[in-house]
Amino acid sequence: MNLFTEFKGRIADAVAALQAEGALPEGLDLSKIATEPPRDPSHGEIATNAAMVLSKAAGMKPRDIATLLAARLMTLSDVEAAEVAGPGFINLRLAPAFWHDRLRDILRAGTDYGSSTMGGGKPVNVEYVSANPTGPMHVGHGRGAVVGDVLASLLAKAGYAVSREYYVNDAGAQVDVLARSLHLRYREALGEGVGEIPEGLYPGEYLIPVGRALAAEFGDRYAKAVEAEWLETFRLKAVDAMLALIRDDLAALGVRHDVFSSERELVRAGGVQTAFETLSANGLIYEGVLEPPKGMLPDDWEPRPQTLFRATEFGDDVDRPLKKSDGSWTYFASDIAYHYDKYRRGATSMIDVLGADHGGYVKRMVAAVTAITGGKATLDIRLCQMVNLMRDGEPVKMSKRSGNFVTLREVIDDVGRDVVRFIMLTRKNDAHLDFDLKKVTEQSKDNPVFYVQYAHARAHSVLRHAAESLAGIDIGANALAKADLSALTDEAEIALIKQLAAWPRVVEGAAEAHEPHRIAYFLGEVAAAFHSLWNKGRDASELRFLLADRPDVSIARVALVRGMALVVASGLMVLGVTPVEEM
């Protein structure tokens, strides 16, 4: 339970009680009341703006309302003090026993702590990666993969019914190019000298083994054949092989999807036609000629009639073409169909995680989803900025032309999957990210992955020692939840519990805002608090976790250490990072 939400309810109750007494007028809007941690910890643990937001409607001064409310809140059992401050804030201080109980909550819930019912089982569809099946994944894809995967886990933890989806663009011109590239490798495998791979085809070596496999399967049957005879076959083979490659990369990263949707199958099943007719039936399709974009006229611009979707009616800048001049569908058309398909499969809330180069695509897609679902579904597009791969401060050279770039797989093999996943979330998704292959494996506090992992490992080190020094005493989480925790009185100890107790609120906030990076930041803060507490025990030996002559104090502190480890583990599990117990 998010304790801030809980206290919001208690404040609402207090307002109702005051209304019943006639001290406050009826009919107040309580929805703007917020409960949050005060910025300055010396102000207490929970602050509310209730008096200020009710002031106008109640026709009373904020501080007068605050005084009334504070007196009422003071009577609650967990509240040690309710103070009116500043323009009309009410600051609540909670009793130590309240925080001890929160630690018990953590110990009882284990790594499930932080799970929320906020989502109420509402379906959310998260689409991520969706890299074109034309080669192995690069590091930029990896960022989208991690952001999407963790966002999905986060939403699941917040109580949504999450579907994780990959859209396979296996129908476009790029796939034809891939098939031609493969045909070349196939001929090469048959012993033909093909020389340099021509401009415009995929030069990557990853097609070589696929070419060999086809040579083994078909012999020279397609070597001299005209394209029409082999294109379809090679397209299928190529896509299958590339998709296998990508799935392999995803598995190495620990990223999984529930559904792989094929564009090709969608088109073949008439999905695009269906979507088109739906829009058409609502009068949202017309034949027209677009104005050239101002300020940058393409060389080959010519006015031409196109089949257009009225995107401008839904907030886009211009109407968008759905058909090419040869009558075939545009990519946008099939993407509308795809999102419509997701909607018809039950998704009323959709999230797409895309690369930042798709920025220009956001408005039209959001417009299309609004249009085709009649406003019954929402689409949120999260754009991931570029990843700058570095090594010890120097940019890693990458040449896309030669196909000689650093693949995601190479990076995973180099620094490990946990490191890749964590680092990808050390910036918000729309900010550039420097990924330094050397720094991320350093064992120092400058490395956020290590810093958090180390806190968890240190905690388990204490638990291992405790198992010996408290031999015969059950220090499992369930036993500790029942232990006497009254020895936890130090300010830093209580402060750590407060931070741990914020976890459910962090989960809800991050899930609602679709911002998985907040989890990584939260874990960094918990780790910092723990390292700090640890070092307090160096300066003052009576603050060490394990005291030889005070088993009662030791047990209470072991409970805190275990609670911390559980919250960190809970967070790392959302990130898909293994919590290590020893380093």
Add this chain to the structure above:
RNA sequence: GUCCCCGUAGCUCAGCAGGAUAGAGCACCGGAUUCCUAAUCCGGGGGUCGUGGGUUCGAAUCCCGCCGGGGACACCA
């Protein structure tokens, strides 16, 4: 030319549905190691939140203009 993102300490960035004296790390300076992992911690200096208006009890946060950086801009996906 239009649209989107960004502009917070010397550097890299947080800032949670506008809230009380704007935070962290790095770097810099000064400290802590007979002791649960010093792989860490503690203290110090450092800011007109790009800029000019507006909205209100209150703005880094919302709205508008400008400046600076990045990205995207018809039948490519």
